Amino acid sequence: VVRVLGARMLAALMVVLALVTFASMLGFIVLCDRV
């Protein structure tokens, strides 16, 4: 995977993945509020 994507692309992808996961948890707070 590192060879195909290149280390920088992979690094950027990992940061985006983490941010999306944290953002989804903020979304989960809204979901719990509406339940």
Add this chain to the structure above:
Amino acid sequence: MATEYAAVAATILVTIGTSGLLGGYMCRVFTGGRTWLDQVLVPIEGVVLRVAGVDPAQQQDWKRYSASLVISNAVMWLATWTIVTLQQYLPLNPDGIANMEPALAFNTISSFVTNTNLQHYSGETGLSDLSQMFVITFLQFVTAGTGIAAAVATIRGLAGNRTTELGSFYVDMTRATVRLFLPLALVTSVVVMWQGVPQTFEKAATATTLEGRAQTIARGVTAGVVSIKQLGTNGGGYFGPNSAHPFENPTPLSNLVETWAITIIPMSMVVMLGAMLKRPRLALVIYATMLALYLPMVVFAVAQEAGGNPAIAAIGVDQSTGSMEGKEVRNGVGMSALWAATTTVTSNGSVNAMHDSLTPLGGLVPLIGMWLNNVFGGVGVGFINMLIFVIVAVFVAGMMVGRTPEFLGKKVEGREMKLASLALLWHPLAILVGTAVACYAWATTADPGIALGWLKNPGPHGFSEMLYEFTSSAANNGSGFEGLGDNTPFWNIATGLVMLLSRYIPIIAPLAMAASLAAKPAAPETAGSLRADSATFGMTLWMVIVILGLLMFMPVAVLGPVAEYLALR
């Protein structure tokens, strides 16, 4: 063997005995009471809050509280991920350790931010001293503080009467870190240092062996990591072999102190609950229920390991000292099995023996501990997980006797049950779906080299290894059946995601549930109310936990450990 059994019993008794004292101290810390450490620690807490610009009087409702928790964790994630991926260019790197590869760093940082400490790298070769101190040790303190803060807010919710205020996340986290973990970790560090654990900035030592070959012996800032890894139910060691390594856990006394440190705060949390709610009987019922789940697991695990391995006995190797494969002679089967059960019920995940080498049913015990994840549990989150089962038990009991389910004088209604179900069902979903995906991916891997690198042991044990990895991630435990080749993009990214989601979903949903209870008026308890502080309720709770656990995880237990046990006989 008799000495070993006595050591197991003594360790458990010492921990139970001291949990009352610490629970009282914790209650005073979080309710603004006075303690004898105030003169030293309160000023430090004040400085931290002032520097961070936090107004201690500012109250938060559950949404702001959980948003603060998630956002502060996201910021820590980004900062620490940056450090490990750039550690080669940063100071305090005497052994010239290279930057961590991005996917492995994703896994490592997600693991430490979520208090899991699953390690797909080996500490002595993968992290610089800077990363060990400012990433690993830092996160081990603050994520444990995060767990305690979440539990304290949940307890305030339970105690609340028509209120939306749950305290301030930043104050609670700082308090837990400065006034609880800091003093305890200092004392524990000194004790393990006295027993021989190194704490040094020197680079690795080189020695000449008896055969005349040069050997490199890694060392470093170990004692600091060891103390907080146990106290904060983190579990991530300085060295790859964790507390099986003689530099992390050199003597029987260090082993006792470290086992004590694993359980002391989760046990004290229950005492704190009783003190904060002013319901000591309720705490006693929950404590007894937890013990009634924990002690049978310990006894069963010790018996399994002491019984030896029939397959090894069949080739003529003496098994009178028990199944010693993967165990340290200085720990023996008793303390190894006790540790295996303790580290997994509490979501700690440090090991003093290799779990992959446990006998099949001995290895089932750690899995059960993580599946339930509420028997004392991780610092803070263990109690939150237990609360979910308490609410379910209240609901089931209420339905059985035909009364409105009530807990602490508050009606348990649809909203609370939906939130409890969300938190309850996420855990098996993450474990079972994750394991299914991994099995499919492994079975359809075309390249035999890759398949072999992933799993050297196909059949029931290989299944158990993959099941354990997802169980450990979802329970935020961090131990592993290390026969699995887990430093691959699939495992790094899949378990990284499971750890993140399995940390925050089971914190946010119960917090919302507790807030929902806090907003309701507390009705006075009458003869018709269901009493949660009775032995009958304790037994009901125990049954609900066992039955739900069996319903969720019996099939995978049969496919993995039980099948392996039957194959070995």
